[in-house]
Amino acid sequence: MNRRPFDPRLLRRVPAARRDLAVLALLGVLAAGLIVAQATALAAVLATAVDGRLDRPALAGFAVAVAARSALVWAQGTVSARLAATVKAALRADLLGAVGRHGPGWVAGQRAGQLATLAGRGLDALDAYFTGYLPQLVLSVTVPVAVLARVVFADWGSAVIIALTLPLIPVFGALLGWQAQAATERQWRRLSLLGGHFLDMVAGLPTLRAFGRARAQTEVVRRMADGHRVATMKTLRIAFLSALVLELVATLSVALVAVPVGIRLLGGGLALQTALLVLLLTPEAYLPLRAAGSRFHASMEGLTALDEALTVSATPVAPRAAEGAATPNGRGEIRFESVTVEYERTTALRDVTLTVRPGERIAIIGPSGAGKSTLLGLLLGFVTPTGGRITVDGVDLAAVDPDAWRRQLAWVPQRAHLFAASLADNIRLGAPDTPPDALATAVHDAALDDVVAGLPDGLETLLGERGHGLSSGQRQRVALARAFLRDAPVVLLDEPTARLDTAAEAVVLDATRRLVTGRTALLVAHRPALLADADRILRIEDGRVTELTPEPTGKATR
Amino acid sequence: MNAAPEPTGDGPGPLAEAPQTVVDAVPDGRASAERTVLRLARPYLGRLVGAGLLAAATEFAGLALMATATWLLMSAAGQPPLDRLTVAIVAVRALAISRGVFRYTERLAGHDAVLRMITDVRARVFATLSARRTAVHRSGDVLSRLVSDVEAVQDLLLRVLVPGSAAALVGVLAVAGAALISPPAAGALAVGLLIAGVALPALATAVTRRNAAEVAPLRGALATDAIDLTHGAADLAAFGATDAALHAAEQRATRLARLERGLAATGFAVDAAGVLVAGLTAVAVVLAALAADVPGVLVGVLAVGTLAAVEVALALVSAARQWTQLRPGLTRVAALLDADLPTPPSAAADLPTPPSAVADLPTPAPAVVSANGTGGPGRGGAHELRFAEVTVRYRAGAAPALDRVSLDLPAGRRVAVVGPSGAGKSTLAAVLTGAVRPASGRVTLDGHDLSTYAEEELPRAVGGLLAEAYVFHATVRENLLLGRAGAGEEELVAATAAAGLLEWVRAQPAQWDTLVGEEGGQLSGGQRQRLALARALLAAPPVLVLDEPTEGLDPTAADAVLASALAATPAGHSVLVISHRLSGLAELDEIVVLDGGRVIQRGRHAELVTAPGWYRDQWLLQAAAERGYLALRP
Secondary structure (H helix, E strand, O other), X not given: OOOOOOOXXXXXXXXXXXHHHHHHHHHHHHHHHHHHHHHHHHHHHHHHHOOOOOOHHHHHHHHHHHHHHHHXXXXXXXXXXXXXXXXXXXXXXXXXXXXXXXXXXXXXXXXXXXXXXXXXXXXXXXXXXXXXXXXHHHHHHHHHHHHHHHXXXXXXXXXXXXXXXXXXXXXXXXXXXXXXXXXXXXXXXXXXXXXXXXXXXXXXXXXXXXXXXXXXXXXXHHHHHHHHHHHHHHHHHHHHHHHHHHHHXXXXXXXXXXXXXXXXXXXXXXXXXXXXXXXXHHHHHHHHHHHHHHHHXXXXXXXXXXXXXXXXXXXXXXXXXOOOOOOXXXXXXXXXXXXXXXXXXXEEEEEEEEEEOXXXXXXXXXXXOOOHHHHHHHHHOOOOXXXXXXXXXXXXXXXXXXXXXXXOEEEEOOOOOOOOOEHHHHXXXXXXXXXXXXXXXXXXXXXXXXXXXXXOOHHHOEOOHHHOOOOHHHHHXXXXXXXXXXXXXXXXXXXXXXXXXHHHHHHHHHHHHHXXXXXXXXXXXXXXXXXXXXXXEEEEEOOEEEEEOOOXXXXXXX | OOOOOOOOOOOOOOOOOOOOOXXXXXXXXXXXXXXXXXHHHHHHHHHHHHHHHHHHHHHHHHHHHHHHHHHHHHHHHOOXXXXXXXXXXXXHHHHHHHXXXXXXXXXXXXXXXXXXXXXXXXXXXXXXHHHOOOOOOOOHHHHHHHHHHHHHHHHHHHHHHHHHHHHHHHHHHHHHHHHHHOHHHHHHHHHHHHHHHHHHHHHHHHHHHHHHHHHHHHHHHHHHHHHHHHHOHHHHHHOOOHHHHHHHHHHHHHHHHHHHHHHHHHHHHHHHHHHHHHHHHHHHHHHHHHHOOOOHHHHHHHHHHHHHHHHHHOHHHHHHXXXXXXXXXXXXXXXXXXXXXXXXXXXXXXXXXXXXXXXXOOOOOOOOEOOOOOOOOOOOOOOOEEEEEEEEOOOOOOOOOEEEEEEEEOOOOEEEEEOOOOOOHHHHHHHHOOOOOOOEEEEEEOOEEHXXXXXXXXXXXXXXXXXXXXXXXXXXXXXXXXXXXXXXXXXXXXXXXXXXXXXXXXXXXXHHHOEOOHHHOOOOHHHHHHHHHHHHHHHOOOEEEEEOOOOOOOHHHHHHHHHHHHHHOOOOOEEEEEEOOOOXXXXXXXXXXXXXXXXXEEEOHHHHHHOOOHHHHHHHHHHHHHHHHHOOOO
């Protein structure tokens, strides 16, 4: 975890932030000056008021200082909020751009969820950091300096005491902060386990109910929540205690200044105006440091998001083929030459050699996790071989422009992602200028007509997040319509009928048959229904590919 | 700045027939959410009032410290004898120390009380949700929102009510104190405090609400963009649409930034006004005091005290902002709990509880058949389940999901229900478990209507593997024991072996104590299914329901698992298999084919495959395909 209050990488990644940061620093200097001016004026007003007189110029000065500070508070808030908005927009663009640059292989799995949260709501946590913590951080530097400078001129003895005691705040703060941090980290596992328990139980309620345990579990929920309370209080006690110590340190420091001032005042050795000035200014010197400390805690979430965003968007990108590289013809022969794919923990494919002739329909079967999807991923360019090579029409895939190559592919994934857009836009993915009649043909070919007819706005119906509102069979047909519209020479289908019931499967299967006609097709098949029309059948097990010859039906061994 | 109400994003999905819970319903009652929270806080009211008083004492000590110190200095300037100042000197010391100590105890007491209350709220929310008999399908987002909603209750007390009431109390005390010195000055102070503590917070609320209303839709859309770009990265890349989607998202981010920059100016104007009000109130107080010929030293006390008092009142501005942001969450929690469901048993018997909160557990459903009663279902006993002309309708006027379905399941009988999707198979399972009640017809267990069984009772007789079985973030053992709490090692072994999971368990270093991860994330889909099946077999209710027991397994594994699961079921128990796959059902006593909610065919497998109809067509289709597949072994 990054515990620095300011991440210098920010300046490099978001150059637009520099100007706002400079303005913020300048405003911090002005604010410190105004605090001193306001105290000076107030001390003058009160010193004359002792005699029942009104020092009009001083009171006017006080009012002006207050008005100026008010304007400054507004300016500081506005500038820091602008800064937050600028930084968030830049980091969002960076993060999402990184997704585009790295490609789907990099985004897959858990990282997708993490990135989506980060680029979506995660970065909004930066608001608290920029509008709350950062201005306070600037003040914690400028205000003590300004106070010291003013008090030196008024009463140098007090200034010496302030200068000596001021460092106690950050020193104690750091010591106590470490203690609190260590205690929190010791408790962290327990806290997150207990904290997640409630969510886990609520999510699993239907299952608890199915076993007649829901009611009994209420007591467990209470017990775990109580455990969470006890663990939380343990860490809070330390945090509150450190705040108390810091406050007492500040109070004692003010007392160290105030007592000699009082004694000298009593002895007539100090003017009242000076004494009042010292009394009014001294607490101001300690305040911003403590306030920054307490706000640091609240902005931790934002800092963590910032750190993550800067780290992710700075991840080096694997080199890609240069623009204008050769584009292989998808109607050519596809050859795998001893291709091996190794992931971090497993080997998905071992030494696979395979030739796919143009127009061939090849079914791929095998247990789940055997490497079937990896085979398609290789052709799509989502996965790069760790050994061997793949050529299409004699051109090595590693050397081609992936976008140009993918234009020759139509892909129907296991679970197509549907976008929060109209059904038409979902089908026209990548081809927004499709004429309506071509769209209608694709809809018809994919057997989507009845689905479209059943939707309130037909093709213009807006789908919810991740295609909410369509059943799995309907989604699968949308993916098929995409593939029909693509009209590409090579079709890759990844278990297009998984998770469908027989009726839906029959419809999707019919559409699939129409789609693969006249094209080179690779079909990953989990269900047997897909195998009937295959020219060849490959079996992948444990990363190795064996070829099977279909036998005529009749040998119904089971 | 960030707790804008989120758009729900749940459209009417394929599961929309299941009645929505009130979690999403936002009632119009303005003050009702806070009232509900306060009602929940009643057992801890003493602690909370204590925390509020301590908070007030903290602020008051700070104010008094500044006022006394000023008095001390200004009096000292007149060089009086030291003993006239002694009291003030002692007071300054005491106030300085006590301010910190008050703050520390206030924070401890406040957090302790509120966290105790949150424990209650969580238990109540859980009890409320668990008392619902209807099936609830919720997305992960809605669930995690429920968790943060519960935390909104915590923030309402700690960041709004406690500091808010403390600020109000200190304001009143400050005006009273000033009135003792000079009524006109006190009047000026009161006006300043009213602006800082009432007008500005109201303004802040309005501004925050307006800003949230403008920003929230754009933030929601951007979150959707982020999901589309990451989870849909492969689809975008494959169809060459990445750049266009990226461009659209970046434009939205820029638009959001422009809007946020514009809104910042109004938001911080309230804070700027606060500073101005503090200073101008001090000026007004000084002028009023001098005009009223207040002694000079006391003018200083009034001026410094005014600055401190207005500062305290300005805390109400941030409390108001917090409140505005918490409202949507609070309203949802209140709506959930206001259904006025039974009070959960209180574990903390030593805490002051209102007399209405009874200690023992009330049962919401009439229970004519009790566990100890004569007709109660016991484990291992023989039972007869009977559907007589059962009709289920989700909405009035809609086509029935089940249409006059009759089914007889005496002890020991094994029946399969098959049919295309939407035929009513899931509805049948829901009726069996009591989640859905028939509109007409009767479902009886041993002659008693299902609805007469207590909620906790029924699963002991009828149950097993139901749709969307959940795997808990716990060990394999704990997940299994949910099926039967006291199961011994051999029973665990037998159940897991029948589900085909034993080998995997044995291969794990931690064996039965292997953690399965959040929502079983450390397991593959097939392993999760097998774990859920093992749990159902361990529970072994006399009427075992297996809803799609081999979902997610490949055909060979599916056949093996179904066969071993059926073999593992004790002879006297009846089994109801719900499946879209027809393979492996040949040994069953009866197969019921559902279509459009009606029974269209029934009989044994051998009869059904010879008779023309849906079953034979599907069987031929599936068998031909599977034969092709199975014959392909090298």
